[in-house]
Amino acid sequence: MPILDIQKRARELGRIRIGQVVPTSNGKTRPEKLDRFRLTSHSRPLLEKVAELYGGEVAEWQPQGGGTKAWEVITDSKRLPIMVPPQPVTQWYEYWTGGGCKHRCDGHTNVLTDELCDPEDFGHQEAIKRPTTRLNVVLRDVEGIGVWRLETHGFNAAVELPDAAEFLAAAGGYVNGWVSLEPRTSKAEVPDRQNGGTKIQTRHFHVPIIEIDVTPSELMAGRGRVATPALAGPVPGPAALPAGGPAAVVNPYVEYHRQVEAAVSLDALSSIWEAARAQNLVGPTASATPEAAAFLDAFKARAQAVKPPAAEPAPAAAAEPQPDKEGAYEAEVVEEDTPFPDPGADVQAGADADAIWYQAVKAGGERGMGLSAVVDDFKARMGGLLPDDASAEELQHYLGLLTAGVAA
Numbered sequence: 302m303p304i305l306d307i308q309k310r311a312r313e314l315g316r317i318r319i320g321q322v323v324p325t326s327n328g329k330t331r332p333e334k335l336d337r338f339r340l341t342s343h344s345r346p347l348l349e350k351v352a353e354l355y356g357g358e359v360a361e362w363q364p365q366g367g368g369t370k371a372w373e374v375i376t377d378s379k380r381l382p383i384m385v386p387p388q389p390v391t392q393w394y395e396y397w398t399g400g401g402c403k404h405r406c407d408g409h410t411n412v413l414t415d416e417l418c419d420p421e422d423f424g425h426q427e428a429i430k431r432p433t434t435r436l437n438v439v440l441r442d443v444e445g446i447g448v449w450r451l452e453t454h455g456f457n458a459a460v461e462l463p464d465a466a467e468f469l470a471a472a473g474g475y476v477n478g479w480v481s482l483e484p485r486t487s488k489a490e491v492p493d494r495q496n497g498g499t500k501i502q503t504r505h506f507h508v509p510i511i512e513i514d515v516t517p518s519e520l521m522a523g524r525g526r527v528a529t530p531a532l533a534g535p536v537p538g539p540a541a542l543p544a545g546g547p548a549a550v551v552n553p554y555v556e557y558h559r560q561v562e563a564a565v566s567l568d569a570l571s572s573i574w575e576a577a578r579a580q581n582l583v584g585p586t587a588s589a590t591p592e593a594a595a596f597l598d599a600f601k602a603r604a605q606a607v608k609p610p611a612a613e614p615a616p617a618a619a620a621e622p623q624p625d626k627e628g629a630y631e632a633e634v635v636e637e638d639t640p641f642p643d644p645g646a647d648v649q650a651g652a653d654a655d656a657i658w659y660q661a662v663k664a665g666g667e668r669g670m671g672l673s674a675v676v677d678d679f680k681a682r683m684g685g686l687l688p689d690d691a692s693a694e695e696l697q698h699y700l701g702l703l704t705a706g707v708a709a
Contacts, residue, residue, distance in 0.1 A: 310446035313654075315342030317381070317438070319453065319482060322365065329340045336482065337508055338381060340449070341373045348374045350443050355381065360516040378484040385511060386448070386473045387579075389689050390466040391435045392459060396429040401694050404428045405684060412684020432459040435690065436466075436509070437469045438480055457485065459509040469520075474579050477514050482507040517555060552597040553582060561596075570604055657696040658688055664703050678703070 318339040322330045340351050348359045364371055377500055378562030393412075396404040404424035405412050411425070418425045431454040440449055453459075469476050485508050493500040513520060557577050564570045577583045582593065583600075665675035679688050679699055685696065 313437075314344065314347060314440075314443075314445045314447040315449050317449050317451040317480065319451075319507060321375070326392065331690055334506065335375065337376055337379050338480075338486075339370055339375045340374060343369065343371045344445075345372045347443060347445055348372045351376065351440070354442055363439075379507075380512075381480050383478055384441055385466070385469050385474055385478050385482050385513075386437060386439065387469075388466065389437045389469075390463050391686070392463060393433050394425075395431075395433045396424040396428040401698070407684075410415075410684075412686070415684075432456065434459045434462055436462055436480070437690070439475070441477065451480065451509055453509055455506075455508060458510075461508070461510065468517070469511070469513070474581075476520065479512040479514075481512055483510050483512050522604055541697040553580070554592050557582065557596060558599055561600055564603060564607065565610075566607055567604065570600065570607065574600070654691070654693040654696055657693055657700060660693075660694065661700045661703060664700065 318335075318341060319340055320332055320334050323333045325331050338355070340348060341364075342348050352359050352374045357374040359372055359374045361371035362371050362435045393405045394408060395402055395681075402413070404422070404427070406418050406425065406428060408429065409418060410416070411418050420426075434453050436451045436453075437448040438451070439447075453462075469478075485506055487504045487506075489502055491502045491506070492498075492523060508566075508708065554577075557573060560573045561570065564573060577596075580603060583597065662672060662675050662678070665678065670678065671697075676688060679691075680686065682699055682702055683695060688696065691699070
């Protein structure tokens with residue numbers, strides 16, 4: 302039986318950015334804000350599609366701090382069509398160095414150490430200067446199964462994006478919308494170093510926002526949400542009932558049962574599971590109902606039926622090599638398998654987050670932990686951070702704690 306949560310884990314396809322780093326006359330670099338979106342990815346074909354849809358040219362890009370070669374495109378667009386997943390926003394005060402994240406807190410508790418923040422600590426003082434807000438979205442018209450992450454350190458985004466995300470989460474499922482750059486202006490009194498006294502400084506900047514294609518009342522009635530391939534017809538509203546009243550409510554698992562019975566591969570079953578999970582019919586947030594239990598049993602049975610047969614046993618080992626008449630042995634070339642990351646090693650640039658998470662799940666299994674227990678343990682150790690939102694560095698940090706036997 303496949304590990305379903307690993308099969309459906311949202312892959313990060315790229316980043317949505319609103320700035321870039323440019324060289325200066327003294328040979329250094331400086332950050333520069335943009336008035337349109339800049340997208341980066343390790344996949345050139347994805348960015349070629351982005352450029353085709355939203356303008357710009359694909360160029361080679363070297364991430365700061367080294368790492369594997371990537372690509373970027375500065376689009377001509379201030380507005381991108383997206384699908385917003387449930388709970389797309391995470392927020393922390395963070396302080397990073399070349400060695401990774403040194404401080405992550407909610408303003409009161411450092412979740413990396415599970416200790417109260419020290420207001421005099423340098424890491425805490427630096428962290429609270431820049432609230433880190435991360436927004437995961439799906440680009441509606443770009444190929445690929447996964448999310449694009451927008452990260453911002455602005456105060457306006459920090460106070461506005463979570464409120465919009467909470468409202469969309471109440472609707473359930475994925476919601477069609479837009480991520481936009483909204484121009485803003487602020488005025489502040491600052492010291493006048495030339496003439497003495499103070500002066501009024503005007504700043505112009507852009508703030509990323511989420512917009513939707515329907516009114517709030519239409520969204521709460523069920524419109525604007527994304528219908529999945531496993532559903533025949535629009536997604537029903539959260540409180541909508543058939544004309545016959547409560548007794549006539551249709552079992553929402555019926556269509557999924559039909560899809561499961563027709564599935565002929567584990568990949569097809571994985572897509573069905575993802576669609577059902579998007580509707581909160583399965584997974585940790587689903588209700589424990591007899592219908593849900595029956596669907597899960599049917600799903601497991603079908604997965605076992607379409608599971609590929611076990612691989613043929615490995616051939617017997619070759620006979621021991623014999624020396625030639627001069628007593629020399631013929632050299633043997635041994636190909637090394639590519640190992641999963643060493644839990645005690647530093648994360649290398651371009652490390653695969655999925656492989657590290659797989660290793661963590663494997664390490665948890667060796668300690669008698671199921672998948673849900675590993676996810677709960679990860680959240681407990683990493684201050685509520687979900688594995689889907691974690692970077693390769695954060696997953697590696699957790700793997701080290703788990704294999705070292707550090708208590709949660």
